Amino acid sequence: MGDPGPMEGDVDSDDDGFDEGDLEEVIELEGPEADDALADELDEIDLGNHGDGNHGDEGAAGDEDMMADDADVVFTKHTGSVFCVGLDRTTQSLAVTGGEDDKAYVWRLADGQVLMECSGHKDSVTCACFSHNSALVATGDMGGLVKAWDVTSREQVWEFEVSDLEWLDWHMAAPVLLAGTVDGDVWMWKVPSGDCKTFQGHGCQSTAGKVMPDGKRLSVGYEDGTVKVWDLKQGAALHTFSGHQGHTGAVTCMDCHHDNALVLSGATDGTAKIWNTAAGKCVSSYTTGPDMGTDEDTNSVEAVGFCNSQPLAAVGSLNGTLGVWDIPTGVQRQKCSHPSGIVRLQWAESGYILYSSCLDGVTRIWDSRTGAVLQQLTGHSQEILDMAVSSDGNVVVTTSGDHTARVFNLQKPER
Numbered sequence: 001m002g003d004p005g006p007m008e009g010d011v012d013s014d015d016d017g018f019d020e021g022d023l024e025e026v027i028e029l030e031g032p033e034a035d036d037a038l039a040d041e042l043d044e045i046d047l048g049n050h051g052d053g054n055h056g057d058e059g060a061a062g063d064e065d066m067m068a069d070d071a072d073v074v075f076t077k078h079t080g081s082v083f084c085v086g087l088d089r090t091t092q093s094l095a096v097t098g099g100e101d102d103k104a105y106v107w108r109l110a111d112g113q114v115l116m117e118c119s120g121h122k123d124s125v126t127c128a129c130f131s132h133n134s135a136l137v138a139t140g141d142m143g144g145l146v147k148a149w150d151v152t153s154r155e156q157v158w159e160f161e162v163s164d165l166e167w168l169d170w171h172m173a174a175p176v177l178l179a180g181t182v183d184g185d186v187w188m189w190k191v192p193s194g195d196c197k198t199f200q201g202h203g204c205q206s207t208a209g210k211v212m213p214d215g216k217r218l219s220v221g222y223e224d225g226t227v228k229v230w231d232l233k234q235g236a237a238l239h240t241f242s243g244h245q246g247h248t249g250a251v252t253c254m255d256c257h258h259d260n261a262l263v264l265s266g267a268t269d270g271t272a273k274i275w276n277t278a279a280g281k282c283v284s285s286y287t288t289g290p291d292m293g294t295d296e297d298t299n300s301v302e303a304v305g306f307c308n309s310q311p312l313a314a315v316g317s318l319n320g321t322l323g324v325w326d327i328p329t330g331v332q333r334q335k336c337s338h339p340s341g342i343v344r345l346q347w348a349e350s351g352y353i354l355y356s357s358c359l360d361g362v363t364r365i366w367d368s369r370t371g372a373v374l375q376q377l378t379g380h381s382q383e384i385l386d387m388a389v390s391s392d393g394n395v396v397v398t399t400s401g402d403h404t405a406r407v408f409n410l411q412k413p414e415r
Contacts, residue, residue, distance in 0.1 A: 069379035071406035075112045082399035084386045086129035092390045096137050097405045098125030104139040109407050116154040127168035138177050140165045148191045158192040167209050180206030199230050210254045219263045221251025227265050229277050241275050245282045257306045266301030272315040288317035303345040316342030324368045334371040344387040357387040377408045
């Protein structure tokens, strides 16, 4: 790959957090001791107690019966579209889903039994996720009301209201919750204490965000195509990627490589880009091509992901193209066509297996080495809106506009 040089608007990449020695130190941050150290370090961040926070004391029919249903469990408690799903990170036995009915539910994957109804939201619940140790669940609605719930006591323990919500993400080693909003600000809270910090935007929506694996930085995408990397402790932007090599459309999705240096972003302009946060520049740019049209809405990249075991990046587009690229060479390894737009993708924790979910209501499992479909999971009568895959790759949970969430138990694919 060529070296395109520094980005326009880049913060000086000589920041003392990014020399080679520090990167080596970051890569070594693994295991429980590292998580405890990160949690302790986050405890030292001076977050003022914000006065606005407070502590909490119809199903689709259609053609459904005409199509095969591969699901082992169908969750039907929601009365509108189900927008989001998250799996508990410890036992992988619980799911949380949020929907158009202004509710979220925590329920068992084994049988769909509801453990907790998360009520009190004012608008559609579009974000829902478990904390690092699965002790807490965060739910957020489109109107900006964010709540946290204790999974054991099944009670609300905290809430906070911001402007219209775009995304939520828990820190991987501490009860720290981050959120992005339409006014461009990013919020960080300690839960349930309510202490908070804000990372001010530059006048446009914060459309995507991801805590980086080192636990010290946050990558954020914005509506104008800008990507920023923030220092969580200092509250400063370490890098701002924009200009002639940046995205020309809103950032829709992000992933962070386990090496703590690379960030992958996708945007409505039909491109995905890899940013090297150590060097402070764009190192690769991918396009999925106008297979099903040429307008921005059709070619928007909606899902991206780094492979954990190989130097590969996957990019999924609304034009139905799933591309797999070799990162060192920039060569496209596979081009997997779908009959409709891709909304989510996820790599297996190890190996070459890749999962994709689409607007046709089908989830497909691919062998990225050959580009062959290994399995198709059907049952939804409308578009899939979100997907989660268990860490062992044997359980897939999808949510849909058909008002349901579906659990698919798989035989372990050959890896």
